[in-house]
Amino acid sequence: xxxxxxxxxxVGLSFALYIGIAIWSRAASTSEFYVAGGGVNPVVNxxxxxxxxxxxxxxxxxxxxxxxxxxxxxxxxxxWTGGYVMLALLLAPYLRKFGQFxxxxxxxxRYYSNVARTVAVVCLIFISFTYIAGQMRGVGIVFSxxxxxxxxxxxxxxxGIVFFYAVLxxxxxxxxxxxxxxxxxxxxxxxxxIFISLLATGNPVPQLGLGSDLADGSGTSVLQKLDSSLVEMxxxxxxxxxxxxxxxxxxxxxxxxxTAGLPHVIVRFFTVPKASxxxxxxxxxxxxxxxLYTTAPAVSAFARLNFNESVSDTRYAETPDWxxxxxxxGLIAWRDKNGDGVMQYEAGDAFEGAPEYTPGGIGVSGExxxxxxxxxxxxxxxVDRDIMVLANPEIANLPGWVIALVAAGGLAAxxxxxxxLLLVISTAVSHDLLKSTFRPQISEKGELLAARVAATAAxxxxxxxxxxxPGWVAQVVAFAFGLAAASLFxxxxxGIFSTRMNREGAIAGMVTGLAFTFLYIAWFKLWAPELNTAxxxxxxxxxxxxxxxxxxxxxxxxxxxxxxxxxxxxEVDALVENxxxxxxxxxxxxx
Amino acid sequence: xxEDESANSASETRRAYWRANLRLLGTLMAIWFAVSFGAGxxxxxxxxQFMLGGFPLGFWFAQQGSIYVFIVxxxxxxxxxxxxxxxxxxxxxxxxxxxxxx
Numbered sequence: 001x002x003x004x005x006x007x008x009x010x011v012g013l014s015f016a017l018y019i020g021i022a023i024w025s026r027a028a029s030t031s032e033f034y035v036a037g038g039g040v041n042p043v044v045n046x047x048x049x050x051x052x053x054x055x056x057x058x059x060x061x062x063x064x065x066x067x068x069x070x071x072x073x074x075x076x077x078x079x080w081t082g083g084y085v086m087l088a089l090l091l092a093p094y095l096r097k098f099g100q101f102x103x104x105x106x107x108x109x110r111y112y113s114n115v116a117r118t119v120a121v122v123c124l125i126f127i128s129f130t131y132i133a134g135q136m137r138g139v140g141i142v143f144s145x146x147x148x149x150x151x152x153x154x155x156x157x158x159x160g161i162v163f164f165y166a167v168l169x170x171x172x173x174x175x176x177x178x179x180x181x182x183x184x185x186x187x188x189x190x191x192x193x194i195f196i197s198l199l200a201t202g203n204p205v206p207q208l209g210l211g212s213d214l215a216d217g218s219g220t221s222v223l224q225k226l227d228s229s230l231v232e233m234x235x236x237x238x239x240x241x242x243x244x245x246x247x248x249x250x251x252x253x254x255x256x257x258x259t260a261g262l263p264h265v266i267v268r269f270f271t272v273p274k275a276s277x278x279x280x281x282x283x284x285x286x287x288x289x290x291x292l293y294t295t296a297p298a299v300s301a302f303a304r305l306n307f308n309e310s311v312s313d314t315r316y317a318e319t320p321d322w323x324x325x326x327x328x329x330g331l332i333a334w335r336d337k338n339g340d341g342v343m344q345y346e347a348g349d350a351f352e353g354a355p356e357y358t359p360g361g362i363g364v365s366g367e368x369x370x371x372x373x374x375x376x377x378x379x380x381x382x383v384d385r386d387i388m389v390l391a392n393p394e395i396a397n398l399p400g401w402v403i404a405l406v407a408a409g410g411l412a413a414x415x416x417x418x419x420x421l422l423l424v425i426s427t428a429v430s431h432d433l434l435k436s437t438f439r440p441q442i443s444e445k446g447e448l449l450a451a452r453v454a455a456t457a458a459x460x461x462x463x464x465x466x467x468x469x470p471g472w473v474a475q476v477v478a479f480a481f482g483l484a485a486a487s488l489f490x491x492x493x494x495g496i497f498s499t500r501m502n503r504e505g506a507i508a509g510m511v512t513g514l515a516f517t518f519l520y521i522a523w524f525k526l527w528a529p530e531l532n533t534a535x536x537x538x539x540x541x542x543x544x545x546x547x548x549x550x551x552x553x554x555x556x557x558x559x560x561x562x563x564x565x566x567x568x569x570x571e572v573d574a575l576v577e578n579x580x581x582x583x584x585x586x587x588x589x590x591x
Numbered sequence: 592x593x594e595d596e597s598a599n600s601a602s603e604t605r606r607a608y609w610r611a612n613l614r615l616l617g618t619l620m621a622i623w624f625a626v627s628f629g630a631g632x633x634x635x636x637x638x639x640q641f642m643l644g645g646f647p648l649g650f651w652f653a654q655q656g657s658i659y660v661f662i663v664x665x666x667x668x669x670x671x672x673x674x675x676x677x678x679x680x681x682x683x684x685x686x687x688x689x690x691x692x693x
Contacts, residue, residue, distance in 0.1 A: 066654075071635075071650060071653065071654075073654075074631060074632075074650075074653035074654050077653070077654050077657075077658065078627045078631055078653060078657050078658070081657075081658045081661050082623065082627050082657065082661055084661065084665065085619075085620075085623045085661050085664050085665060086623075088665045088668060088669070089616055089619060089620065089664075089665070089668055090616070093672075207655060208644075210645075210646070210654075210655075211643070211644040211645035211646040211651070212644070212645055213645065221645035222645060223645055223646065223647070223650070224645070239639065239647050239650045245632060245633065248632055249628055249632050249633070252627065252628070252631075252632065253628075256627075274683040275683055276669070276672070276673055276676070276682065276683050276684075279665070279668060279669040279672060280669050282665055283662065283665035283666050283669055286661060286662050286665055287662055290658050290659070290661075290662055293658055294655055294658055294659070297654040297655065577602075577605065580605070580609055580612075581605060581608065581676075581681045582676055582681060582682060582683040583676075583681045583682065583683050
């Protein structure tokens with residue numbers, strides 16, 4: 001069968017599966033809609049959490065980023081897994097014991113204040129929309145490259161599927177669909193990784209292949225080969241990286257703490273039956289996540305090796321099909337600076353900015369001509385890092401069904417995360433804003449309807465963001481983690497571990513952390529991007545890592561303000577006492 | 592919440608339980624910090640002179656080892672906490688009623 005037919009088949013089958021599961025697991029009550037009735041097995045929940053967490057960024061972009069960052073890419077690997085230790089040890093069991101539906105619920109109740117709840121809702125909606133825009137971009141890329149449909153139509157199809165199971169099934173539908181999506185995405189990730197590792201090193205386990213010798217009989221290891229060939233081309237060594245130690249530490253910490261503070265991840269631990277299950281579930285989630293995250297660096301290294309070999313010093317006329325396919329999609333470009341018809345690939349940008357092709361312009365070798373101003377270095381090749389995972393099977397000449405599998409896996413990753421985010425947004429509107437703040441008298445049925453309407457509205461907004469991606473989206477992904485780390489995490493953490501923290505302290509802390517982090521990132525990413533270099537950064541910390549400073553400010557301000565104002569009322573003491581012990585989690589909420 | 596013991600000794604139990612929890616937390620978080628920020632970042636240049644198979648050791652911790660240790664840490668925490676909770680009779684083994692309505 002042709003690869004194209006296989007892609008339609010795999011994607012079609014996986015979509016049919018998700019819809020089938022959605023019909024089978026419709027939500028009938030708000031409890032089922034928000035937290036799947038609170039009765040999800042911890043292993044199942046761990047798997048759903050893994051799918052919820054691993055987004056288009058993890059599946060499509062991460063290995064590509066690491067491939068071009070080398071050691072510096074470790075910030076994603078450690079940052080996006082280490083956060084689960086913080087979740088399991090510091091947050092999840094206590095929040096489950098608290099026994100409500102949402103993160104703003106906890107903050108609003110613990111700090112006895114609707115202002116605190118509303119601040120939390122604002123953080124949550126901002127974080128979630130930033131994140132969801134990235135998912136929609138992933139859906140768009142997969143559709144336009146593999147299904148050969150227009151990006152707009154692709155996003156509409158994707159939104160239609162998510163609409164169906166998120167709006168109908170709520171958390172219950174999402175949980176069981178995510179289990180299926182995890183299976184699809186992990187299979188799709190591992191199969192090409194195993195193939196490529198086997199081809200390159202003879203070792204079928206990618207995690208070990210990364211540390212093995214190359215199968216070409218040269219006796220050099222994968223990493224040695226990468227180091228030496230990259231250094232020769234003028235890049236820093238793969239195992240060395242170029243970021244400063246301070247920056248690497250801060251980015252890692254911001255990603256870890258941000259992960260622990262992301263509302264759509266935290267809410268997953270509200271769905272298990274009891275507090276001890278929340279711990280187990282976080283452990284299982286990390287096992288399922290680690291399966292992909294320990295494979296990713298191997299995929300990165302092999303991809304970079306294969307890419308260097310097939311592109312560097314190759315005549316354009318002899319390039320493989322994948323190179324031209326991605327060039328046609330505008331994600332690869334070649335500018336023949338010295339006019340020799342051979343692609344020189346070295347360190348540095350080949351030209352300024354993203355490729356802008358001359359309409360209809362074809363060069364002497366057959367390449368697409370560019371309008372961009374050329375830079376004066378020798379590099380002639382531009383490559384979008386996001387394509388590495390998708391292009392990898394083609395670069396390594398794997399069979400058509402593997403390519404089809406990767407397309408289905410990329411969609412599974414993007415859709416499962418989008419669904420989880422949409423649910424968090426709709427819950428924030430229907431539960432935290434309507435039920436808890438503005439219309440407490442709303443009926444259970446009315447609240448469920450409001451949740452569905454909010455989910456629908458959120459899908460439409462996300463779809464528009466996907467079809468007309470605003471230029472700032474890629475620039476502000478750092479917002480999601482930085483803001484979660486600087487606003488929500490400290491408020492939740494102190495809510496559990498300090499009985500003295502009060503309303504005034506928590507609100508002042510959240511606002512300070514949020515404002516500082518927001519302004520720092522916005523300054524360097526949006527208002528003064530030309531200043532975004534190490535010498536202008538505070539303590540050499542890039543906008544990606546500044547959330548840690550925001551978090552420290554949050555703690556400092558919160559503790560100072562709490563000292564100077566009245567302690568929380570006695571019922572808050574009782575609440576904190578109660579969430580600290582696991583006994584009685586299941587019944588805590590029935591009122 | 593109904594407790595058999597008098598209120599005083601119940602809160603004493605809870606305090607002892609919380610201290611035991613914090614001790615365990617402190618130890619595990621220290622290991623968490625040591626493998627990621629320690630071995631993977633701060634001491635990476637030093638550790639890279641040793642090889643683990645084809646991996647420089649610091650690089651291995653940053654891209655593989657720390658993740659394995661994270662899993663082990665959560666597993667130990669879940670297990671040890673459960674034991675501590677049973678010791679203090681504060682476990683939730685009988686509580687498996689799902690949430691009933693909002």
